[in-house]
Amino acid sequence: MPAISTWLAFALVAIGMALTPGPNMMYLVSRSLCQGPAAGLVSLGGVALGFVFYMLSAAFGITALLFAVPFAYDMLRFGGAIYLLWLAWQALKPGGRSPFEVRPLERDGNRRLFLMGLLTSVLNPKIAMLYLALLPQFVHPERGSVLMQSLALGATQIVASVAVNACVALSAGSIARFLGQRPAWLRIQRWLMGGVLGALAVRMATEARR
Numbered sequence: 001m002p003a004i005s006t007w008l009a010f011a012l013v014a015i016g017m018a019l020t021p022g023p024n025m026m027y028l029v030s031r032s033l034c035q036g037p038a039a040g041l042v043s044l045g046g047v048a049l050g051f052v053f054y055m056l057s058a059a060f061g062i063t064a065l066l067f068a069v070p071f072a073y074d075m076l077r078f079g080g081a082i083y084l085l086w087l088a089w090q091a092l093k094p095g096g097r098s099p100f101e102v103r104p105l106e107r108d109g110n111r112r113l114f115l116m117g118l119l120t121s122v123l124n125p126k127i128a129m130l131y132l133a134l135l136p137q138f139v140h141p142e143r144g145s146v147l148m149q150s151l152a153l154g155a156t157q158i159v160a161s162v163a164v165n166a167c168v169a170l171s172a173g174s175i176a177r178f179l180g181q182r183p184a185w186l187r188i189q190r191w192l193m194g195g196v197l198g199a200l201a202v203r204m205a206t207e208a209r210r
Contacts, residue, residue, distance in 0.1 A: 002138065002149050007156065010138045014130075014157040018164035022126045024117075028165055031113060032172035040169030042110050043117035048162050050121025055154030058131040059147055079125065081205035088201060092194035130157065 002010070024047050032040030108116065121127060131154070139149045 001152055002140070002143060006138050006140065006143075007152070010135070010153050011156050011160060013134060014160040015164065017126065017130055017157075018161040020126070023120050023124045024127070024161075025165060025168055027117065027120045028169045029172045031108075032169045035108070035113075037170045037173070039108075039110075039113055040172065041166065042113045044162065044165050044169055046114040046117025046119075047121040047165065048158060049114075050118050050124070051127065051154075051158045051161060053122060054127055054131045055151065055158065058135055059150035059154060078205060081125075081201045085198065085201040088194045088198040092191065092198075 028040050028043055028047065031043045135150065135153055135157075138153055139146055143149060
């Protein structure tokens with residue numbers, strides 16, 4: 001099992017990543033605002049299953065193939081960076097909108113909400129990079145089973161992310177009302193989100209292959 005200090009350090013990283021606006025959070029917010037908190041929580045179930053997919057892939061070494069094949073890893077890295085830049089531009093471009101701005105969307109059933117949450121999570125480059133590049137840095141073979149360490153750290157990430165995103169889904173309406181009455185705050189939130197996404201994109205593109 002990971003050392004307590006290693007586990008706490010990874011938990012802080014996982015919480016920080018969960019608090020950073022990204023595709024999962026934007027999807028959950030949009031569904032919570034459109035269909036209510038219950039729809040956001042159903043979507044979160046799909047997102048969480050996507051986390052489990054990445055955790056098991058990393059733990060059992062499936063993702064090691066991407067490190068063994070530099071081209072495949074670089075394709076993932078640059079593709080994720082381009083996607084994050086596109087999301088940043090959507091927030092920063094003239095007329096861009098915050099995920100907390102209420103807008104009409106088609107109502108989806110629980111099955112579609114869950115599946116779209118799963119798809120959003122599996123295709124989320126931020127989560128892919130967390131498991132491909134960050135998690136291995138916290139695994140120390142001298143501490144025992146690499147598999148058990150990977151599962152423990154992955155479970156920590158899932159608990160942290162689900163807790164943060166559940167709070168976001170449940171409070172999205174209140175946050176939207178608060179920001180809606182304060183246009184300046186809404187612009188600040190939009191620029192902050194765009195800046196964070198842009199910084200993540202640059203870091204991902206310039207990340208040295210480990």
